[in-house]
Amino acid sequence: MRLFTIRGGVHPEDRKALSAGRPIEVLPIPKLLHIPLQQHIGAIANPLVQRRQYVAKGERIAHAQGAVSAPIHAPTSGRIVGLGLYPANHPSGLSVRTITLQPDGKDRWHKRIEGVADPFALEPAEIAQRVADAGVVGLGGATFPSAVKLGLGKRYALSTLVINGSECEPYLTCDDQLMREQAEAIVDGARLMARALGVERILFGIEGNKPEALAAVQQATAAFDGVEVVRLPMRYPMGSEKHLVQTLTGKETPARGLTADIGVVVHNPATAFAVYEALRFGQPLVSRVISVTGGAISAPKNLRVLIGTKIEDLVEHCSRFREEPARLIAGGPMMGQPIPELRVPVMKGTNGILALTAAETGRREPAPCIRCGSCVQACPCGLLPLAMAAQVRAGDLDAAVSSGLMDCIGCGSCAYVCPAHLPLVQCFNHAKGELAARGRAKQKQTETKRLAEHRAQRLEAQKRAKREAMAKRKREADLKKQAEAAADSEGAAASTPAAAVEEVETC
Amino acid sequence: MLAPTLVASPHAHAPVSIERTMRLVMLALLPATLLGLWQFGWPAIVLFAVTLGAALLFEALALLLAGKPLKPSLLDGSALLTGWLLALTLPPWAPWWIGVVGAFVAIIVGKQVFGGLGQNLFNPAMVARVVLLVSFPLEMTQWVGPQPLFFAQTPGLGDALTISLDGLSAPWDAMSGASILGQVDLALQQGSDLGAAMPTLFPPLGALFGGIPGSLGETSALLLLLGGLFLLRKGVIDWVIPVAVLLGVAVPASLLHLLDPTRFAGPLLHLLAGATLLTAFFIATDPVTSPVSRLGQAVFGAGIGLLIYLIRTFGAYPEGAAFAILLMNAATPMVDHYLKPRIFGRDRRGQALPVAGDAAGERKR
Numbered sequence: 001m002r003l004f005t006i007r008g009g010v011h012p013e014d015r016k017a018l019s020a021g022r023p024i025e026v027l028p029i030p031k032l033l034h035i036p037l038q039q040h041i042g043a044i045a046n047p048l049v050q051r052r053q054y055v056a057k058g059e060r061i062a063h064a065q066g067a068v069s070a071p072i073h074a075p076t077s078g079r080i081v082g083l084g085l086y087p088a089n090h091p092s093g094l095s096v097r098t099i100t101l102q103p104d105g106k107d108r109w110h111k112r113i114e115g116v117a118d119p120f121a122l123e124p125a126e127i128a129q130r131v132a133d134a135g136v137v138g139l140g141g142a143t144f145p146s147a148v149k150l151g152l153g154k155r156y157a158l159s160t161l162v163i164n165g166s167e168c169e170p171y172l173t174c175d176d177q178l179m180r181e182q183a184e185a186i187v188d189g190a191r192l193m194a195r196a197l198g199v200e201r202i203l204f205g206i207e208g209n210k211p212e213a214l215a216a217v218q219q220a221t222a223a224f225d226g227v228e229v230v231r232l233p234m235r236y237p238m239g240s241e242k243h244l245v246q247t248l249t250g251k252e253t254p255a256r257g258l259t260a261d262i263g264v265v266v267h268n269p270a271t272a273f274a275v276y277e278a279l280r281f282g283q284p285l286v287s288r289v290i291s292v293t294g295g296a297i298s299a300p301k302n303l304r305v306l307i308g309t310k311i312e313d314l315v316e317h318c319s320r321f322r323e324e325p326a327r328l329i330a331g332g333p334m335m336g337q338p339i340p341e342l343r344v345p346v347m348k349g350t351n352g353i354l355a356l357t358a359a360e361t362g363r364r365e366p367a368p369c370i371r372c373g374s375c376v377q378a379c380p381c382g383l384l385p386l387a388m389a390a391q392v393r394a395g396d397l398d399a400a401v402s403s404g405l406m407d408c409i410g411c412g413s414c415a416y417v418c419p420a421h422l423p424l425v426q427c428f429n430h431a432k433g434e435l436a437a438r439g440r441a442k443q444k445q446t447e448t449k450r451l452a453e454h455r456a457q458r459l460e461a462q463k464r465a466k467r468e469a470m471a472k473r474k475r476e477a478d479l480k481k482q483a484e485a486a487a488d489s490e491g492a493a494a495s496t497p498a499a500a501v502e503e504v505e506t507c
Numbered sequence: 508m509l510a511p512t513l514v515a516s517p518h519a520h521a522p523v524s525i526e527r528t529m530r531l532v533m534l535a536l537l538p539a540t541l542l543g544l545w546q547f548g549w550p551a552i553v554l555f556a557v558t559l560g561a562a563l564l565f566e567a568l569a570l571l572l573a574g575k576p577l578k579p580s581l582l583d584g585s586a587l588l589t590g591w592l593l594a595l596t597l598p599p600w601a602p603w604w605i606g607v608v609g610a611f612v613a614i615i616v617g618k619q620v621f622g623g624l625g626q627n628l629f630n631p632a633m634v635a636r637v638v639l640l641v642s643f644p645l646e647m648t649q650w651v652g653p654q655p656l657f658f659a660q661t662p663g664l665g666d667a668l669t670i671s672l673d674g675l676s677a678p679w680d681a682m683s684g685a686s687i688l689g690q691v692d693l694a695l696q697q698g699s700d701l702g703a704a705m706p707t708l709f710p711p712l713g714a715l716f717g718g719i720p721g722s723l724g725e726t727s728a729l730l731l732l733l734g735g736l737f738l739l740r741k742g743v744i745d746w747v748i749p750v751a752v753l754l755g756v757a758v759p760a761s762l763l764h765l766l767d768p769t770r771f772a773g774p775l776l777h778l779l780a781g782a783t784l785l786t787a788f789f790i791a792t793d794p795v796t797s798p799v800s801r802l803g804q805a806v807f808g809a810g811i812g813l814l815i816y817l818i819r820t821f822g823a824y825p826e827g828a829a830f831a832i833l834l835m836n837a838a839t840p841m842v843d844h845y846l847k848p849r850i851f852g853r854d855r856r857g858q859a860l861p862v863a864g865d866a867a868g869e870r871k872r
C-alpha cells in the first residue's frame with residue numbers, strides 16, 4: 001500500500017528492547033485495590049456501592065454520568081472497604097474520589113456476566129451500547145469513552161476504521177506484546193467495531209520495529225476481506241491520530257476537527273481487545289496490559305494488571321529498582337506524566353510505568369534559544385515553537401494563539417530536539433492552561449452579567465406588576481365609590497363616572 | 508523515596524546541546540585552520556591566538572557588566588567560535604590590534620549589546636569584519652603568499668612578533684600582495700582578457716588544497732568542504748543553506764561566464780576562491796541570524812550567494828561575502844515573518860481546511 005509522508009517528527013532511541021518480547025504476565029491479586037472514579041475523559045462516575053458491601057468481579061460499582069463518561073466495575077471479587085479520597089495517578093498528586101476494594105482472593109465473576117454467541121448478529125447500536133456498559137475507554141492513553149466514538153457513524157459519513165498499533169512512544173511494548181499474543185482477539189474486536197461504525201475497511205497500522213506483531217496480525221487478518229495490515233515507518237509521533245490517518249490515507253484532518261470529518265475513526269489495539277472481551281464474554285474492562293520498564297527497573301516486564309493496583313505492587317513484581325530512578329513516569333517518555341508517589345493506582349489509561357535513570361532523561365539546564373530552527377523542522381503540525389515560546393514568555397497569549405498554539409498537540413518533538421534544552425511543552429501547556437482559565441473567567445463574567453441583567457429585569461417586572469395591581473385596586477375602589485355615589489344621587493349626570501375612569505387610566 | 512517532581516514531558520532528550528554544536532563546528536574548522544596556521548606561520552598563529560583570547564576576554568567582561576554568571580555562557584563555546592571565525596577571515600599577517608578591535612566589535616557591539624547569545628540580529632564575526640574592512644582598509648587588504656613554517660626564509664617567532672606589533676615592514680612587506688579575487692579585479696580594470704589571464708591568476712588546484720594568498724582560513728577549499736560535509740553528516744547544519752548559497756553563486760556566475768568569458772570569471776573561481784565555502788558552510792549557517800523555516804533558509808542562502816557574486820563582479824570590493832551576509836541577516840526577520848510553514852489542518856492563510864462534502868467549509872459540531 002502506498003503511504004504518504006507527514007512533516008516533521010523525530011527519531012528517538014526506542015529502547016523497546018528492555019521489555020519487548022517478554023510474555024504478558026498476570027500480576028497476582030494485590031491486597032487492596034484503589035479504584036478512582038475519574039479514569040476517563042468526561043464526567044466523573046457516580047458510585048453505586050456502599051462500605052462493607054460485597055461485590056463480585058465485573059459488578060458495576062459506579063455508573064456513568066452524562067453523555068461522555070464511563071461506568072466502572074469491580075476488578076475482582078471482594079469487599080468495599082472505603083469510599084473516599086485517595087491520591088490520584090496525576091502529577092498534581094491531588095486526591096480524587098476512589099473506591100477501595102479488599103479482594104477476597106477468589107476472583108469470582110459476577111453471575112450475570114455472559115457473552116454473546118454471535119455478536120456480529122447484533123445491531124450496530126447494540127454493540128456500542130455493550131461497549132459503553134463494559135466501561136471501555138481508549139486504552140492508548142487518551143481514555144475517551146470508546147462507545148461515543150463507535151456512535152460517530154450516525155453523524156459522519158465514515159469509510160475506514162484504523163487500528164493504531166504504531167506504539168511510537170519509546171520504551172512501551174504493551175500493545176506490541178498484546179498484538180503478538182492476542183492478534184486474533186484484536187482482529188475480532190476490530191471487526192466488531194467496524195460493524196458498530198458501519199464501515200467495511202479496516203487498516204492496521206503497525207510500526208516496522210514490531211515485526212512479530214506485524215506477522216501475527218497479518219496472519220490473523222488473512223481470512224478477512226477489507227482488512228489490511230500496513231507496515232508504518234518508524235517516526236515519532238506516528239501514533240498521533242491525525243498524523244497516522246494522513247500517513248495511511250494522504251488526507252489531512254481540518255484544524256480543530258476530528259478524523260471522522262474525513263471519514264476515519266481510530267482505535268487502539270488494546271481497546272479492540274477490550275471490545276472483544278466485552279462482546280464475546282460480557283466481561284467489562286477491569287484489567288489492562290502495562291509495560292513496566294526503564295533503565296532503573298531491575299526486571300522490565302509486560303504485566304496484565306487489575307485496575308486499581310498500586311504502582312508500588314507493579315514495581316515490586318519487577319524486582320524493584322536497579323538504581324534510584326531520576327524520574328518515574330506514567331505513559332511513554334515523550335508525553336507521559338510524572339507519578340507523584342508510588343502508592344497511586346493503575347488506571348484504565350495507564351499504558352506504561354517508566355523508571356528512568358538520569359542518563360536516560362538527558363536533562364540539562366535550559367540555555368538561551370539560538371534560533372536554530374530544529375523545533376520548526378521537528379514540529380509535525382507546522383508550527384514555529386520558538387516564536388510561540390517567545391510570545392508566551394512575553395505574556396502575549398493572543399499572539400501565541402494566532403501563531404497556532406491551539407494546533408499544538410503537545411507531542412514534545414520540539415523540546416526533544418532543542419539544543420538549548422528549553423522546556424517548550426511546559427511553556428505551551430502553561431499557556432493553554434492560562435487560556436482555559438481566562439476562558440472560564442470570561443464565561444463566569446458573562447454568566448454573572450446575564451444573571452444580573454435577568455435579575456434587574458425580574459425586579460423591574462415585579463415592580464411593574466405591583467404598580468399595575470395597585471392601579472387596578474385603586475380603579476376598582478374608585479368605581480366602587482362612584483357606584484356608591486351614583487346610588488346615593490340617582491338621576492345625577494351620567495358623564496361623571498366615565499370622566500373619573502379616564503382620569504385613573506391616564507395616571 | 509522520590510520527591511514529587513513536577514517536570515513536563517518529554518522525559519527523554521536527543522543527545523544535543525549548544526556546547527556540542529559549537530564544539531563540532533570548531534572541530535570541523537580545525538583542518539582548514541591548522542593548514543592556514545602552518546601556511547602562514549608564526550604571525551598568523553599570534554593573530555589567531557590574540558583574536559580568540561580577546562573574544563573570550565570581551566565576553567567575560569560583558570557578562571560581568573551585565574551581572575550574569577560567567578560559567579555557562581563563557582564555556583558554551585559561542586564566544587570562542589565567533590573569535591575563531593573572525594580570525595579565519597582576517598589577512599594572516601594583520602597586526603595584533605586588528606584581532607583585538609575585531610573581537611571587541613564582534614562580541615560587544617555585534618552580540619552582547621543585543622542581549623547575548625541568541626539575541627543578535629547580525630552575525631557578530633561578519634559585523635567585525637566589515638567594521639575592520641571599512642575602518643582599516645590598508646591592514647585588511649595586505650595578503651601574503653604562503654610562507655610555511657619550518658622553512659629558512661619564513662619568519663620565526665621573533666619576526667612574527669615584530670610583524671604583529673609593528674605591521675608589515677621591510678623586508679616582509681615585499682611578500683604581500685592582493686588576493687586572487689583582488690588580482691582578478693585588477694586584471695579586469697587593466698583591460699586584460701580574463702580568459703587568457705585566468706590560468707596564471709587562478710590555479711584551481713591551489714585553491715582546492717591551499718597555497719594561495721588569501722585570508723587565514725579560506726585558502727583550502729577542500730578542507731572547508733570536508734568540514735562542511737562533516738557538519739552535515741553530524742546533523743549540526745542542514746543542507747538547505749549551504750546548497751542555496753553555492754547555487755546562488757554558481758548559477759549567475761555560469762550564466763554570465765557563458766555570455767562573455769573575457770569579462771566574467773567562471774563558477775569555479777567564485778566557488779573555490781575567497782570566502783564562498785567558509786560562508787556557505789560555517790557563516791551563513793549561523794543559527795541565530797538565519798531564518799528558521801526551510802523555505803526561508805533557501806531564500807536566505809540564495810540571496811547570500813547572489814549578493815556575493817554581484818558584489819564581487821560589479822561592486823567596489825573584490826570580496827563581498829561579509830556584506831552579503833549582513834544584508835541577508837537584516838532580511839531574516841522579514842523572511843521569517845512571510846515564509847512560515849503551513850499549519851497542519853490549515854491552509855496557508857491559517858484558515859481551517861474545508862471538510863469534504865461540506866460546501867460552506869465551516870462545519871459546526
